[in-house]
Amino acid sequence: MPEVKLTAETRTEFGKGAARRIRRADKVPAVLYGHGAEPVHITLPGHETLLALRVANALLSIDIDGKSQLALPKQVQRDPIKGLIEHVDLLLVRRGEKVTVDIPLHVEGEAGPDTLVVVENSTISIEAEATHLPQQIVVSIEGLQAGSQILAKDLDLPEGSVLGVEPDQLIVNITNAPTQAEPETADEEAGAEAPADAEAEGSSEES
Incomplete structure (x- = not known):
């Protein structure tokens, strides 16, 4: 699978308010973690990230301040109505590493x-x-x-x-595949029982 390059920016603002401001700027809040390193909070370009994550398990090359790191999307949160990406958890990987x-x-x-x-x-x-x-x-x-x-x-x-x-x-x-035979048979049986009931009612009235 070819790598998709995304240029990221580190972020220092957190919380719902900060996340909304990031999304209004057509960016996506994300966190990069793995290999025992401290999580790095970043923002990704909105449109490019949306296109990249249309492919399952997209291999991303995340560029931060000129340094590239490979990562896989581990969890993607989307708006349930608009389908826009709201947050991404990215797992750091290395070439040759099994996941x-x-x-x-x-x-x-x-x-x-x-x-x-x-x-x-x-x-x-x-x-x-x-x-x-x-x-x-x-x-x-x-x-x-x-x-x-x-x-x-x-x-x-x-x-x-x-x-x-x-x-x-x-x-x-x-x-x-289910067929119509069983329902039809059931209807036929019900129909066959009806006259018997009618006869019983008629006999009751005559007596």
Whole structure:
């Protein structure tokens, strides 16, 4: 994954009021931490950060006063209505360092006829080199029949990556698609019982 360069500024103001002023200036408050170092509070350019974080686990090169450090977004807070980024926690990483992250799963293909595809997990936890994280992992369901299952161990992981979950964790379950047969049968049975009830009522009236 290519690095995305962002120029940051250190900040000394904190609290909700300071955060609002930063956002009004089209910037994003953030904190940079990791490797036992003291957290560094910074601001990032708003538009560039929004574009960079459209990609899951984007590798960022954060430039502070001419010194660059690699980081991964660990937690991103967004406005629930506007979708704008309100705050970012960034984890410092080094080249060659292994990290554990959640990677989005992309299901593609078409399962067999009369099947229902149930995606049990939309992400998968893997351990991989920080500078070689995949944006997504493709899961093919092409032609799979009812009763088929895709487990974590069946995923095609990038070279050098290992699972961060149990191998038997269920990812996709292919079942039989629901049909209208059962409801119709129930209606037919109800209809068949109605005349019997009517006959019973008629007999009661005659007696």
